[in-house]
Structure formats: C-alpha cells, structure tokens
Amino acid sequence: MKKIIKKIFSHPIICLLIMISIVFLPAAVVAQPESVSMLIISALAVDKNDDGIETTAIAYIPKSTQIFNENYKVISSKGETVYEAITSMGVLTGKIPALAHTNLIVVNDKLCEEGLLSSFDYLSRKYGLGSDTIIMNTSTSAKDILTSANKLSMSSGILLEEISTFNDKNVIHEKSDLEGLYNASFAPSKSLLLASIELEEEGLDPGGSSTGGSSSGDSSGEASGGTESGGETGSTKKKLSNKGTAVVLKEGKKIMDLSKDDVQNLSWAKRSDNSSVLTLQNYSDENFTNSTLTLFVPKNRVNFDAHFESQKPILNISIMPKMQIVEVNQELIDKDIYASQYKFATEKMLETVKNQIITQTKSILDKLVANNADILNIYQKFDSKDTRQFERYLNSLENRDDYLKGIEINIDVSSVID
Amino acid sequence: MEKTINARQFALIGFMSVFSLKLVALPSLLFSRVGADSLFIIIGMAILDFLSFLLIYFVLKRNQDISFYQFLSKHIGKFFSKFIMILLLVAFLFKMSTLIGSAYLYSQEVIFQRAPFILFLFIMLAISNSLVLFKSKSYARTVEFFYPIISIMFAAFILMALLTAELNPITPLFKSGAKIFSTIFDYSMVSGDFVFMLLFMGKIKFDKNSSKTLFGHLLWAIVLLITFYFVNNSIFRYTGTLHRDAISEVVQFLPLPGILGNFDWLAVSLMMILFSFQGGLFLLCANQACVDIFRFKNMNEEKMQKWTLFFTNIIVIVLMYTIFQSFSDLRLLGVNYLKYLTLAIIAILLVVFFIELAKFNKNDKKLIGNSKSGKKKDKLNKFEVANEKNN
Numbered sequence: 001m002k003k004i005i006k007k008i009f010s011h012p013i014i015c016l017l018i019m020i021s022i023v024f025l026p027a028a029v030v031a032q033p034e035s036v037s038m039l040i041i042s043a044l045a046v047d048k049n050d051d052g053i054e055t056t057a058i059a060y061i062p063k064s065t066q067i068f069n070e071n072y073k074v075i076s077s078k079g080e081t082v083y084e085a086i087t088s089m090g091v092l093t094g095k096i097p098a099l100a101h102t103n104l105i106v107v108n109d110k111l112c113e114e115g116l117l118s119s120f121d122y123l124s125r126k127y128g129l130g131s132d133t134i135i136m137n138t139s140t141s142a143k144d145i146l147t148s149a150n151k152l153s154m155s156s157g158i159l160l161e162e163i164s165t166f167n168d169k170n171v172i173h174e175k176s177d178l179e180g181l182y183n184a185s186f187a188p189s190k191s192l193l194l195a196s197i198e199l200e201e202e203g204l205d206p207g208g209s210s211t212g213g214s215s216s217g218d219s220s221g222e223a224s225g226g227t228e229s230g231g232e233t234g235s236t237k238k239k240l241s242n243k244g245t246a247v248v249l250k251e252g253k254k255i256m257d258l259s260k261d262d263v264q265n266l267s268w269a270k271r272s273d274n275s276s277v278l279t280l281q282n283y284s285d286e287n288f289t290n291s292t293l294t295l296f297v298p299k300n301r302v303n304f305d306a307h308f309e310s311q312k313p314i315l316n317i318s319i320m321p322k323m324q325i326v327e328v329n330q331e332l333i334d335k336d337i338y339a340s341q342y343k344f345a346t347e348k349m350l351e352t353v354k355n356q357i358i359t360q361t362k363s364i365l366d367k368l369v370a371n372n373a374d375i376l377n378i379y380q381k382f383d384s385k386d387t388r389q390f391e392r393y394l395n396s397l398e399n400r401d402d403y404l405k406g407i408e409i410n411i412d413v414s415s416v417i418d
Numbered sequence: 419m420e421k422t423i424n425a426r427q428f429a430l431i432g433f434m435s436v437f438s439l440k441l442v443a444l445p446s447l448l449f450s451r452v453g454a455d456s457l458f459i460i461i462g463m464a465i466l467d468f469l470s471f472l473l474i475y476f477v478l479k480r481n482q483d484i485s486f487y488q489f490l491s492k493h494i495g496k497f498f499s500k501f502i503m504i505l506l507l508v509a510f511l512f513k514m515s516t517l518i519g520s521a522y523l524y525s526q527e528v529i530f531q532r533a534p535f536i537l538f539l540f541i542m543l544a545i546s547n548s549l550v551l552f553k554s555k556s557y558a559r560t561v562e563f564f565y566p567i568i569s570i571m572f573a574a575f576i577l578m579a580l581l582t583a584e585l586n587p588i589t590p591l592f593k594s595g596a597k598i599f600s601t602i603f604d605y606s607m608v609s610g611d612f613v614f615m616l617l618f619m620g621k622i623k624f625d626k627n628s629s630k631t632l633f634g635h636l637l638w639a640i641v642l643l644i645t646f647y648f649v650n651n652s653i654f655r656y657t658g659t660l661h662r663d664a665i666s667e668v669v670q671f672l673p674l675p676g677i678l679g680n681f682d683w684l685a686v687s688l689m690m691i692l693f694s695f696q697g698g699l700f701l702l703c704a705n706q707a708c709v710d711i712f713r714f715k716n717m718n719e720e721k722m723q724k725w726t727l728f729f730t731n732i733i734v735i736v737l738m739y740t741i742f743q744s745f746s747d748l749r750l751l752g753v754n755y756l757k758y759l760t761l762a763i764i765a766i767l768l769v770v771f772f773i774e775l776a777k778f779n780k781n782d783k784k785l786i787g788n789s790k791s792g793k794k795k796d797k798l799n800k801f802e803v804a805n806e807k808n809n
Contacts, residue, residue, distance in 0.1 A: 016544055024537070124660060175584070179657060179671070186656035384589040 035062055039095035042072070043104040043149065043160060045142035046082060046119065048111035053119070054078045055085035056143040057097070058150050074150050076143060083122040099126050103161040105135045105178070106142040106197065109254065117185055117252035124182055133178045134164040137247045137254070140199045148199060148240050160197070163242050167195035171244045172263060173270040174375075185252045188383065189374035193258070193266075196245040202237040248373045256371045258364075265360040266368075268319050269376055272300045278323065278356060285348045291330035295323040295353070295417065306381040308389050313382055313407045319357060323417045345417035354413040361411050369404045378407060422621045425628030427558035429635035430565045431618075435611040435699060436467070436639040437572075438692040439517060441665045442524045444608055445650045447749065449658030451601045452594035456658070460647045462602045463609040464640045470764070471612040471636060473771040475629070478619055480774060486619040487710035493773045502766050503707045506617070509759050510704035511730065515737040516607070517700060518542050519748045521693040528666045528686055539738060542697055543731060549698030550705055550727055554621055557698060564691055571688050572642055575669065579649040583671055586655040588648070606760040607752045612636075613763055614699055616770070617706045665689060704730045 008014050045056040056076040063071040077092055079085030090097045111119055116135070123133075138145050149160035168176055176194045184192035244260045258266070267276045276297040283291050305316040325344060368375055382390040394400045423431075440460070448456035481489050490499035522538045549557050594601075602609075622628075650664050653671050661667040666685040708726035709719070717725075742748055 016548070020540075020544070179654075182657045182660060183655060380587070384587055387590045387593075 037095055038098040039090060039093050040098050041102050043146055044102050045106040045146040046111055047108045047142045048114060052078055052080050053082055053085045054143060055082060055089065056146050057089060058146055072150060074147050082119055103132050103134065104164050105133060106138055106145050107135060108142045109137065109139045112137050112247060112249065112254035115253045116181060116249065120178065123178060134168055135176055135178060135181060135194055136164050137194045137196045138198060144199055144238065145197060145240065148238060152240060164195065171195060172246050173267055173272045181252065187377065187380065189377045189379040190251045191374045192249045193375055194247050194249060196247055198241045198243065199238040200241040202239050248375065250373060255373060262364050262367065265364040266375065268300065268357050268361045269302055269317060271302050273298065276300060278353065280352055280356065283352065285346050287344050288328065289330055289332055291328050293325060294327035296326040297321045297323050304381050306385045308386060311393065313393055314410065315378060315407055316410045316412065319361065319411065319413045321415045323415055325417065349417060350415060353415050357413045358411050365409060372401055372404055374404055378404060421623035422555040423558040424623045425625060426631050427562050428618065428622050429632045430561045431558060431699065432612060432615065432632065433565065433635045433639045434561055434692060434695045435614060436643055438696040439520060439608045440643060441646065441689065442520050443662050445647060445664040446659055446662045448601060448605065452597050454588040454651045455591060455594045455598055457647050457651055458598050459601050461644060462598065464644060467609055467612055468640065470610060470767055473767050474612055474615045475632065477770055477774045478615060478622065479624060481619060482624060484620050486616045489619060500711055503710045505762055505766065507704055507707035507711065509763055510700050510707065511733055511737065512756055514697065514700040514704060514734055515742045516748060516752065517693065517697055518738060519742045523745055524663050524689060527663050528682060545694045546697040546701040547727060547731065550702045554702065557702060561695060568688060568691055571684060575684060576642065576645050576649060579668060583653050585652040588651050588655065603757055604753045607756040610760055610763060614703045617703045701730060
C-alpha cells in the first residue's frame with residue numbers, strides 16, 4: 001500500500017487525475033441532462049403592440065411517452081423588450097429558453113415599420129442564430145401565424161420553416177435571415193427583401209370549437225392550419241396563406257410592400273434556378289394560334305455592368321434566361337405542338353419574351369427607384385467599379401440617398417428557349 | 419547544451435503559434451476598426467512576424483550551443499540580461515492570460531454557457547502545466563503528433579468555405595488609409611508569436627534542410643491565416659463586427675455542414691487543440707524566463723523549474739482574477755498598454771540581432787585576414803621552392 005501511494009505521488013499527473021475525478025466526477029454523474037432544463041425554441045414570433053413586445057414560440061418540451069410523438073407547444077409572453085419577453089417565457093415554463101435551434105422568426109408589420117435592428121439586438125448578439133434563422137413578415141398577428149403553423153405541422157407535417165426556406169430560395173431569391181438583415185442594413189445600399197406570410201379566414205365554423213389542422217392546399221397552393229378566434233356561438237378558422245408577396249426594408253424598417261407580381265418581376269434581375277415562370281397571353285405564330293404559353297425558367301443568369309459615361313452613372317443589366325415551354329393552352333390542339341423535332345423558339349417568340357421581360361423588370365425597377373430601395377445592391381456595384389467617380393457623383397446630389405434616381409438603367413435580354 | 423528538439427518539430431511549434439488568438443475575437447475587433455481592410459492588417463502582422471522570424475533564425479543558427487540567457491549575459495552582462503528576461507516573462511504572462519480569457523469566452527459561447535470560470539481555468543492550467551512538466555521534448559513530440567490533424571482540419575475547413583460559402587466581393591479596399599498602420603500597432607500584442615523561439619535557443623538540432631523546413635511550415639501557416647481572414651471578411655461583408663467567435667461562426671455559414679448537421683465540432687476541436695498548445699507554449703516560455711531570472715546556485719535545474727512553474731501559475735491566476743475579468747478590460751489593456759510591451763520586445767530583437775551582426779562582421783574580418791595571411795604564406799613557400807630549384 002505504502003509503495004502504491006509513493007508511486008502515485010511520484011507521478012504528478014496521476015495526482016491531477018485523482019483530483020479532477022474527486023472534484024468534478026460526482027457532480028457530473030448526478031447532474032440532470034441539460035435538455036431537461038431547456039426550452040428549445042424552434043420558431044419564434046415577435047409582435048409589437050401598443051403595450052410592448054409579445055413573443056410567441058413553438059417550443060419542444062421533452063416528455064416521456066410510449067409513442068414516438070414530439071411534444072411541441074405554443075408559448076406566449078409579453079415584455080418591454082424582446083429579451084424581457086423571451087425571459088418571461090422561461091419564467092412561465094420553469095426552463096431556460098434556448099434559441100440555438102430557432103430557424104424562423106415571424107414579425108408583424110408594426111415591428112417592421114418601427115425597425116427590426118433595434119428590436120433584434122438581443123437576437124443578433126446570440127451565438128447560434130444566423131445562417132438558418134429566416135425572418136418573415138406578416139401583416140396580421142405573428143402569434144396567430146405560429147399558432148396556425150403549429151397546428152398545421154401537427155396535422156399534416158408541413159412546417160412553416162420549410163415554407164420560409166422555399167420562399168428564400170425560389171420566390172424572393174434572397175437570404176432573408178438574421179445575418180442577411182444586418183448585412184443588408186449595414187451595407188451602403190441598406191435594403192433587404194423579406195418574404196411575407198398571411199392568415200386568411202376560411203369561413204365560419206358554426207360547430208363551435210375547432211382543433212385546427214384540417215385540409216391542405218387550395219388552387220394557389222396555400223397550406224392551411226386552423227386557429228380559433230371569436231365568441232361562444234361560433235369560431236372563425238384561419239389558414240396560412242403563402243402567396244409569394246414580400247416587403248422591402250431599408251435600414252431594417254419597412255418602406256414598401258411588394259405584390260406577388262412585383263416579386264415575380266424582380267426575379268428577372270436576380271440570378272436564380274428553378275423559379276420563374278413567364279406567361280405569354282394570346283400568342284400566335286406559325287406553330288401556335290391564340291395560345292396561352294407558359295414558359296418555365298430553370299436557369300436565369302444576370303450580368304451587371306456599372307460604368308460612367310461623361311460622369312453619368314450607367315447600369316447595363318443583361319438578363320439571360322434559359323426557358324422551357326411547359327404548358328400550351330389553345331382552342332385548336334394540334335398534335336404537332338407536342339413534336340419534339342420542332343423548334344418552337346421563333347424570332348417572334350424570342351422578341352415577345354424579350355419585350356415582356358423588359359417591361360416587367362422596368363416596372364418593378366421604377367417602383368424601387370421611386371422608393372430609394374436598392375435591392376440589387378447597385379451602390380456596391382458602382383462603388384467597387386470606380387470609388388472616386390461614384391463619390392463625386394454622390395457629392396453632386398442634393399440628397400445622397402437619392403442616388404438611384406440619377407442612374408440610367410438599361411436592360412437587355414437574350415433568352416434561350418428549348 | 420542538450421539538443422532536445424529537431425528543426426522539424428521546432429517548425430511545427432512555430433506553425434501552431436501563429437493561430438489561436440487570431441482566429442476568435444480578433445477578426446471582429448479588426449473589422450470594427452477598419453472593415454474589410456482588416457485583411458491588410460493581418461498581412462501586415464504576418465510580414466512583421468516573418469521579419470522577426472528571420473532575425474531570430476539568424477541568431478539561433480549562429481548560437482546553437484548556448485541558451486538565450488547565456489547569449490545575453492555574454493554580450494550585455496547579467497543585469498541587463500535579467501531585465502530583458504523580466505520583460506519577456508511579463509509579455510508571456512500577459513499573452514497567457516489573454517489566451518485564457520479569450521479561450522474562456524469562446525468556450526462559454528460555443529460549448530457550455532454556464533461553465534464556471536474556475537473550471538475552465540483549472541482545465542487550461544492542468545493541460546498547460548503538464549505540457550511544461552513533460553519538458554520541451556515531449557511538448558515537441560505532442561505537437562508533431564497533432565500537426566497533421568490540425569493542418570488537414572484547417573485546410574479542409576478553408577477549402578470547404580471557399581467552395582461552398584456565399585462569398586461576397588470585399589472591394590473597394592484601402593478605404594481606411596493610414597488607420598491600417600495604427601491598428602497594426604494597437605493590436606500588435608496578438609502578433610509577434612515567433613519571439614518564443616528565442617527561449618528555445620540552444621535546444622534545437624539544426625541540419626542541412628532546417629531552413630527549408632522552417633520557412634515552408636511558417637509560410638504555410640501564414641497562407642492559411644490570410645485565407646481564413648479573406649473567407650471571414652467575404653462571408654461577413656458588413657457584419658464582421660457582430661461575429662466575435664469568428665472560426666465557429668464561419669463554419670455555421672457554410673452550406674455543406676448545414677446539410678450534414680452541426681459541424682461546430684470541427685472548429686471547436688481545432689480551437690481547443692490550438693488553445694492548449696499555445697497555452698503550453700506561453701507557460702513554457704514564461705517558465706524558462708522565470709528560471710533564468712531566479713537562477714539559484716544551490717538548486718538543481720529540475721527543482722528550480724517546478725518552483726518557478728508554481729510561481730508563474732500563481733501570477734496567471736492572480737492576473738485572471740484581477741485585471742482580466744472582462745473582455746472589454748482585456749481588449750483595452752491590450753490596445754492601450756500592451757502594445758508598448760511589444761515595442762520593447764521588438765527593440766530587444768533588434769539589439770540581439772545587431773549584437774550577432776557585429777559578431778558576424780568581426781568573424782568575417784578575421785577570416786578575411788586569415789585567408790590573406792594564408793595567401794602570403796603560400797606565395798612565400800612558392801618563392802622558396804623556386805629559389806631552391808634555381809640553386
């Protein structure tokens with residue numbers, strides 16, 4: 001025994017190991033798993049109301065059950081600030097709110113109008129929120145959106161997080177996550193596009209209470225999930241409605257709404273994959289007679305050339321979409337229109353497509369310019385190209401923020417149709 | 419003097435010393451000062467580091483059999499040597515404390531938010547002390563073992579970022595102008611890591627290829643570091659200031675790990691290894707400086723090292739619980755005061771280099787003199803031989 005003790009003491013590393021085991025091991029063995037004390041928030045809604053901030057969360061609460069069923073609950077609390085409201089959620093549930101798994105934040109219009117940067121200060125300081133935490137806007141209540149989304153996921157498995165990711169990739173073609181919000185707001189262009197999600201009334205349910213999560217989808221492809229409201233005699237069922245609309249933020253504050261068409265038109269000026277659709281109405285040529293042609297755009301490439309001509313800033317936008325005819329609607333159905341050997345892309349079709357794309361792109365760019373919304377980061381393009389000359393141009397303006405209005409924008413389209 | 423490490427192991431220690439403090443909070447701090455121009459700050463720091471390495475290498479190569487303290491005592495006397503060793507001790511203690519502070523903040527954020535500081539300090543000191551206690555040979559061999567893991571992990575991480583992340587253009591550059599130089603000076607405390615090499619003087623076994631090995635590994639480290647800063651600035655084009663734990667946050671923004679799951683462990687394990695090695699290195703150097711300062715005649719080297727290690731640990735703990743309590747204090751101390759310490763170390767380096775250069779010139783003159791007298795002797799011999807033949 002003496003020998004063993006002597007040997008141990010002659011090796012300091014063994015002493016250290018014994019010491020670590022004595023001090024830390026018992027505490028580590030008896031400590032309860034951290035997940036039990038955590039309120040794991042997967043989606044967060046932030047509403048700004050007259051009485052402060054209301055946060056609502058879809059939270060995962062671990063529960064021992066015999067069946068494989070994840071226990072998600074909607075929890076809501078109020079506070080003066082976002083931090084206070086989130087902390088109150090913890091007090092309410094007796095757990096520590098954990099935001100590392102939060103992939104979605106829905107915000108209401110009032111918060112967007114007053115500015116997201118100051119409200120989201122706490123969230124931006126939080127490590128773990130970033131690349132996959134998408135922000136969505138709603139003109140209704142963000143709380144109701146999450147309540148509906150929770151019911152929808154319970155009944156159909158459709159997740160609002162997935163809808164928001166789809167929107168970013170295929171609808172607005174922009175990263176509207178927390179990082180994107182700060183990146184865009186601190187950039188000289190200061191503008192960002194956020195996708196919107198709405199609630200629509202589905203009709204009166206005379207039966208009284210409703211448990212939500214009924215059908216899925218309608219003609220516009222909207223997913224639905226129920227939420228209850230109203231009095232004793234009946235309740236109104238509301239469903240989620242993802243129509244592809246968006247809002248434009250400048251320095252984190254909402255400055256304008258974009259309709260579905262505006263968003264679609266803007267997509268021409270953005271590099272994208274598997275997204276846009278172009279419809280040619282009443283189109284006739286040697287192959288088609290008075291048809292409605294639907295062209296799908298699997299790939300759209302865009303080049304920007306920012307330069308100065310006699311000190312005037314000029315931006316040339318070259319749009320190069322690759323298109324496929326995916327649907328033809330006309331009265332006379334001829335079997336030839338299905339023939340693969342035909343080359344349907346005639347000069348006339350290319351010209352019609354070109355004109356339509358230019359008209360659509362111009363219409364949305366005019367709206368954006370009128371609102372000083374630099375969604376296409378035009379500032380950075382000129383600044384990178386010729387910093388000095390651009391600075392001179394900015395100094396020549398009465399208001400530097402009006403820089404978009406003095407830039408001549410030319411659009412050119414060269415499409416390929418298969 | 420006993421040669422405990424070879425040139426390759428020494429080069430690998432140099433490789434490890436380049437990172438850690440530069441991969442966590444520094445990118446964010448530099449970004450807040452000069453934006454995307456922080457890339458030039460890191461290039462500037464790398465150039466200064468490399469120049470300091472050249473000076474040190476010149477001195478090391480020409481003094482392979484004596485320690486740094488012996489070298490100094492020989493040329494500037496014991497009093498000034500001890501003064502320089504005190505300066506180095508202070509520098510390494512502050513570097514060690516800065517490292518522990520930054521590592522704690524990083525670990526708290528990415529591993530365990532409610533971890534008490536004492537637990538982290540205990541772990542860090544335990545690892546660093548064991549690396550010191552096992553002496554430079556074991557330290558070098560451990561570094562040699564981990565080098566391929568770190569190198570491949572880091573290179574894979576950067577390659578993954580370059581291939582998958584959404585990189586934004588970082589132009590226009592040079593918008594901060596002269597601020598770049600003042601920022602290099604303000605944050606100089608985190609650079610100059612090659613100074614540790616001085617305290618390894620006399621322990622390295624140089625061979626024919628040692629310069630190639632050393633230059634190769636150090637340049638590789640600098641290339642990795644600069645690429646990391648480029649990736650960081652490009653991903654966080656306007657939000658660099660917001661990302662205090664740069665290396666972990668860059669991983670989060672790579673789409674590939676996003677698909678495969680949380681790849682945080684890649685950055686966390688990389689940083690933990692680097693923190694441990696750098697902690698061990700700083701403590702090793704601080705301890706060596708301490709041994710040279712308190713060299714008692716009647717105490718053997720090993721016993722002396724244990725006592726000084728205990729002493730350095732106490733100072734580190736005191737520093738950690740007094741002036742290194744918050745991140746802001748830590749940063750302010752570095753920016754306002756520690757930069758002058760770096761200036762002092764640069765001055766030491768220059769003094770050491772000029773001493774060696776003077777010695778080199780002296781030897782050169784002697785050699786030239788010897789060779790001249792040799793030629794005269796040859797001529798005389800030839801003359802004598804010719805005379806004999808004539809006779």
